[in-house]
Amino acid sequence: MQESAKLDQTMSEQWHFHPQLPVGFYPFFEWPPNLKNWLSFVWNYWLQKSDRTIFLALSFFTFYLFMPSMEAMSKLASDWILMVAVRDLALFLIVTGGLHWWFYMRKGQGIEFKFDTQPELKKNKLFSFNDHIYDNMFYSIVSGLPVWIGFEVLLLWSFASGSIEIYQFSDGWIWFCLWFPLLQIWQSFHFYWWHRFLHIPFFYKLFHAVHHRNINPGPWSGFSMHPVEHILFMSSLLIHFVIPSHPLHVLYHLYWLVLGTVSTHSGYEMIWLKGKNLLTVGSFFHHIHHRYFNCNYGNPEIPLDLWFGSYHDGSEEATKKMHGKFI
Numbered sequence: 276m277q278e279s280a281k282l283d284q285t286m287s288e289q290w291h292f293h294p295q296l297p298v299g300f301y302p303f304f305e306w307p308p309n310l311k312n313w314l315s316f317v318w319n320y321w322l323q324k325s326d327r328t329i330f331l332a333l334s335f336f337t338f339y340l341f342m343p344s345m346e347a348m349s350k351l352a353s354d355w356i357l358m359v360a361v362r363d364l365a366l367f368l369i370v371t372g373g374l375h376w377w378f379y380m381r382k383g384q385g386i387e388f389k390f391d392t393q394p395e396l397k398k399n400k401l402f403s404f405n406d407h408i409y410d411n412m413f414y415s416i417v418s419g420l421p422v423w424i425g426f427e428v429l430l431l432w433s434f435a436s437g438s439i440e441i442y443q444f445s446d447g448w449i450w451f452c453l454w455f456p457l458l459q460i461w462q463s464f465h466f467y468w469w470h471r472f473l474h475i476p477f478f479y480k481l482f483h484a485v486h487h488r489n490i491n492p493g494p495w496s497g498f499s500m501h502p503v504e505h506i507l508f509m510s511s512l513l514i515h516f517v518i519p520s521h522p523l524h525v526l527y528h529l530y531w532l533v534l535g536t537v538s539t540h541s542g543y544e545m546i547w548l549k550g551k552n553l554l555t556v557g558s559f560f561h562h563i564h565h566r567y568f569n570c571n572y573g574n575p576e577i578p579l580d581l582w583f584g585s586y587h588d589g590s591e592e593a594t595k596k597m598h599g600k601f602i
Contacts (some may be wrong), residue, residue: 289594291392294544297588298560299377299445300578303427303460321456326538326556327531331455334526337362348435351428359431367420367498371537374494374556375408378543383442388544390562391491397513401488411495413487419498423533430525433516442519454520458528460576465511471585473504474569489540493564497540498533522539563587567594 294441301320302312341362343355377383378556411477433439444451473483476588489496500508509532515525539558546553564571570587573579580586587593 283326286297289352289591290390291386292388292390292544293589294559298563298575299469299588300575300581303576304578312382317456324554326535326554327459329554330530330534331527331528333366333534334523337526338523343431345435347476349432351432356424356428360420361429363424363427364416364420365535367415367423368532371415371494371498374537374541377546378541379493384482384543384547388557390544390557390559391566393491407489410488411493411499412483414499414501415497418502419424419500419505419533420511422502422509426509427529430512430515431522434522434525439516440519442521442524443451444521446519448471451520451521454518455527458514458524459531459574462511462528462531463513463574463576464579466508466515467579469507471572471583473507474572487565487568490565492562493538493542494537494540495504497536497538508536559589563589 302316305312308386308427319592343358347355378389393477397406398399399407403413404410430439434441440450471477479487482503486496486499486504489499511532512525512528515528534547538556539561541556542562543558544559545555560571560575564587567587570585570593571580578586
């Protein structure tokens with residue numbers, strides 16, 4: 276009876292805040308194609324202030340200021356690998372710790388634009404160390420960071436040693452630039468399929484349950500996963516062994532994977548400061564997945580959830596339809 280009553284609540288009662296509904300997908304797969312919608316979306320979402328443009332700028336910043344030389348990286352040596360590890364750890368702590376500090380420690384905007392105001396499970400035996408923050412920090416740093424560093428070192432060494440040919444800007448500027456947004460399409464395709472695979476009950480219990488301890492996620496829960504899931508999550512980087520790429524593409528791909536999942540799990544739609552949207556960070560599309568579990572396995576870039584019957588548009592009707600369904 277309590278569950279039925281919960282399903283009958285309006286969306287405003289189920290969520291403290293949600294963006295305009297229905298939660299949709301990006302316009303690239305609309306039919307018939309609408310070039311005006313494409314250009315409008317690219318201009319408003321990719322070419323102006325967003326986490327994507329920040330990750331792109333950060334990729335260039337890292338490549339030109341904090342990247343070991345190609346000569347040094349041509350051999351697997353502890354000095355440059357340690358440099359990469361320290362750089363990645365510092366970056367992860369700054370972004371994840373910064374968002375957690377602003378939203379949950381300083382409470383810089385209270386509950387303004389927070390999706391779910393239900394209290395987080397803080398002291399609970401479900402979590403390692405009986406604490407959700409320590410649990411998420413442990414899996415993010417002890418498991419996630421080594422996997423991140425491992426993939427990055429493998430790819431950088433492969434470029435530097437000649438195992439992968441570096442695709443330079445001079446080789447074709449159109450592809451060089453186009454590969455950055457296309458990486459998001461690829462990552463969305465890759466994410467949907469391994470994520471749905473991990474929701475098969477057997478694999479869910481073994482691996483994915485670690486991440487889903489977070490029903491009401493925050494920044495530290497974004498990269499908190501079982502080691503096997505970390506490897507699957509980061510394996511989309513293997514595309515660079517096949518598709519012509521540059522180390523800049525790899526850095527952008529890495530930051531979109533790791534720092535992007537931190538920001539989309541922040542629990543808030545945006546960083547709100549002095550009455551202005553400083554930066555859009557959260558993903559209500561994915562937050563729905565953490566609440567209802569068996570829907571929205573992918574990202575808005577490709578409507579795979581719509582095509583394969585796992586789409587939740589944020590409406591009450593979709594909640595009732597998805598309730599009790601294990602996909």
